[in-house]
Amino acid sequence: MIRAFLGLELPQHIRSQLVLRQYLLPLQRRIPPENFHITLVFLGDSTLPQLEDLHLALDRLVVPALQLQITGLGLFGKDKPHNLHAVVAPDDGLVRLQAKLVTLARNCGFVLKPRRFHPxxxxSYLRAGSFDRGELEAAVVRDAQFRTEPFAVQEIALFRSVLRPDGAEYDVLERYGPAQGAVSAKGQNL
Structure with a gap:
């Protein structure tokens, strides 16, 4: 079984801006910048036949070019915050792409948990007792005006997620872009 998800990689200059933002926040544990991404569909534990079927479907998918932007920070977990994140501005093209990917994954035999899409x-993943809630909420409010410039995204990635004691490690198995089909993580057409 391979723990996998579909997502979007971020350009290096956006990663750099997010790293700077992280270090201005009162956090004990930070996600490493090489793990920054936007999850589109969490596939969970996947079999090779499922991933092969999904690969064939994604290879035929034309990925639209998107212009995305980070617009502020947010917290998931109302009474018990557990995730501090950068918010991706609403984008109709992104929502349509995500819905299409959910349908493709389900058609390939993936059983997906129903989740609202919040790009x-x-x-940072927050652990109870590892942060001062008032201080963190004040920092999120203070950074409400944080914005990146719009950035282009033209391909989706199939990520493998390996759980380690110090956090998950992600690597790209395949990339799928506008009409060129799958590109291996080494940049060669498959």
Whole structure:
């Protein structure tokens, strides 16, 4: 079984801006910048036949070019915050792409948990007792005006997620872009 998800990689200059933002926040544990991404569909534990079927479907998908932007910070977990993230501005094209990917994944035999799509980039997973809630909420409010410039995204990635004691490690198995089909993580057409 391979723990996998579909997502969007971020350009290096956006990663750099998020790293700077992380270090201005009162956090004990930060997500490493190489793990920054926007999750589109969490596939969970996947079999090779499922991933092969999904690969064939994604290879035929034309990925639209998107212009995305980070617009502020947010917290998931109302009474018990557990995730601090950068918010991705609403984008109809992104919502349509995500819905299409959910349908493709289900058609390939993936059983997906129903989740509302809230595009974001996780900056820190929060553990109870590891942060001062008032201080963190004040920092999120203070950074409400944080914005990146719009950035282009033209391909989606199939990520593998390996759980380690110090956090998850992600690597790209395949990339799918506008009409060129799958590109391996080494940049060669498959």
């Amino acid at each position: 974001h980039v996780t900056l």
